[in-house]
Amino acid sequence: MAAVKEYVLKTPPGGVKNIDQEALCDLLKIDDPSRVIFEQARGEAVVRVFPTNPLMHMRPATVADLTMDARGRIVVGAYYDGSPLRIRLFDPKTGNAQRMAIFGTTGAGKSRALQSVLAACKRSGIVVHLADLKEGQSVPEAVGNVATRVTTQKGAIRLLRRLVDEAERRMKAYGEMGRSGFILGDPDPLMYGVIDEANRLLEKGAPYRDEAAGLIKELGRTGRSVGVGIILAAQAGHLEEMGGSDTLRGMLKEGEVILLRWSSAMMAQLVSDGLLPRGESLQPIPKVVGQVRRIRRWNEAADEDEDEPNSQGMCYHLTSSRPTSMARFFLVGSIAPCRGHDPVILALYGYGPPPGKPFDLDDAPDPEGDVPGGAPAASGRPSVPTTAEVIPPGPVTLADRITAALAGGPLTEADLLAAVNADGHKQIKRGSLRTRVSDLRRDGVIGPPSGGLVTLA
Ligand SMILES: Nc1ncnc2c1ncn2[C@@H]1O[C@H](COP(=O)(O)OP(=O)(O)OP(=O)(O)O)[C@@H](O)[C@H]1O
Structure with a gap:
């Protein structure tokens, strides 16, 4: 660190807007822009020139880094000046679970970032229900290391519904206990719904987009204060691709937002949404770090062995107190x-x-692949198509069995359970029946409860 040069500058009122990194490098006669780091606070700025990019060589994450501390935080990386990059999984002061979003273009390091959060959750006693929407390929090591893991959009929507149900259950239970909020581990654990490749669920034309956006919003509203949080990792070019910017706006402003290598449209949106102060710019994260722009002489051979270190894992923690300081996982x-x-x-x-x-x-088992479309349900929410409508001769689902049992007319819950268990398929418990009936009710397949009877809509 002895060779780091530091220039402290006074800045005009309101700070310096739109840093021209290239002009700054020219002025300092530095040809590798990743060695020059500009950071400003109120009234002053610091320009540091490093001998090499300070984030080039990161150490491996350790279990100690990933074990939640008494303030609910874990360490996932470091800033360029060596200070720890912390993210919060829990806020002991308010008892709140968090809302977290990890954004970046393809290959920017979202999945590895997420793996550190998932490992931290396991190490810290936090229950995770995960949807890995890249066919399970994004975070494969999560198999057996999270409570629930699904890999389809249909699985993801059901997982979100269960999370909302769990948040509602907790709200009722805590109300009955006369409690105003969540206490870690008493009686319930901290819980997260995690959706990797969330853009697939939320982009325009995705089959469950509206319902997924609604459920995520609902979790942001009600889940947080009862210990049920939501974490999304997404390749978002634009927030409109994420269920409409409205879905994530609140989440982004109050949650933990990590921005890995981005696209310019995404950056413009973050600024227009007020997540970054207008005019404030982030030093770009280049795809390849340490690249020097220079013109090769006419007879000079190309250096084929030139190493091209990639910038995966470099990021900004936009909702921290240092939103414009570059860090790395x-x-x-x-x-x-x-x-x-x-x-x-x-x-x-x-x-x-x-x-x-x-x-x-x-x-x-889920039918193979996901089913697009789905007519709006009576509730106005687009429904997950009922398995009865969509499964060709495949496995018989509990939804099929329930609708078949109700085809002859309304039944009490006990009679419905008996009818389903008498149809020659697998025996089911009352809890599973209730959960599926409530799903079908949301989908508008079963009508609202009336006179203790379950009725087809
Ligand atoms: N923290 C890290 N530690 C080690 N390697 C990393 C890290 N982050 C990224 N990488 C490397 O970069 C590659 C891409 O990272 P990752 O799969 O996390 O990106 P991604 O943003 O999820 O990409 P995609 O959107 O295409 O799934 C990894 O396979 C790995 O080689």
Whole structure:
């Protein structure tokens, strides 16, 4: 660090807007822009010139980094000046779960960032229900390390519904206890719904977009204060692609927002949404770090061995007190792809079962692939198409069995359970029946409860 040059500058009222990084480098006669870091606070700015990019070599994440401290935080990386990059999983002062969004273009390091959060949750006794919408390929080591894991959009929507149900259950239970908020582990654990590749669920034309956006908003509103939080990782070019900017605006302003390498449209949107002060600019994160722009002489051979270190994991923690300071995630696993699960990542999760119980999402496997469309339900919410409508001769689902049992007329819950258990398929418990009936009610397949009877709509 001895070779770091530091220039302290006075800034005009309102600070310096729109830093021209290239002009600054020219002025300092530095040809690698990633060595020059500009940071400003009220009234002053510091320009530091490093001998090499200070974020070039990160150390691996450790279990100690990823174990939540008494203030509900974990350490996931470091700022360019060596201070820790912390993110909050819980706020002990308010008892609130968090809303977290990790954005970045493809290959920016979202999944590895998420793996560190998932491992931290397991290490810290936090229950995770995960949707990995890249066919389970995004965070494969999460298998067996989270309470619930789904890989389809249909699974994701059911998972979100269960989370909202859980938040409602907690709200009622805490109200009855005369409690105003959530107390960690008493009686319920902190819980997160995590959606990786959330853009697939929320982009225009996605089959469950409106309902997913509604449920995420609902979790942001009610889940937080009862210990049920939501974490999204997304490749978002624009917030409109994320269920409409309204869905995420509140979440982004109050939650934890990490921005990895971005697209220019995304940046413009973040500024127009007030997440970054107008005129404030972030030093761009180049795809390749340490690249020097220079013209090769006529007879000079290209250096084929030139190493091209990538900027994966470099980020800004936009909702922290240092939104414009560049930081980087620690190394999470190996850079090169592994033939199977990465043993380094598995070791971060630790061996043994994950906290919490899996959600009961269905008693039958999801039909292959996801089903587009779905007519709006009576509630006005677009429905998840009922399995009865969409499954060709495939596995019989509990939804099919319930609608078949009700085809002859309304039944009490006990009679419905008996009818379903008498149809020759797998025996089910009352809890599973109730959950599925409430799903079908939301989808407008079953009508509202009336006179203790369950009735087809
Ligand atoms: N923290 C990290 N530690 C080690 N390697 C990393 C880290 N972040 C990113 N990488 C490397 O970059 C690659 C891409 O990262 P990752 O899969 O997390 O990106 P992504 O943003 O999720 O991409 P996509 O949107 O295409 O899924 C990884 O396979 C790995 O080689």
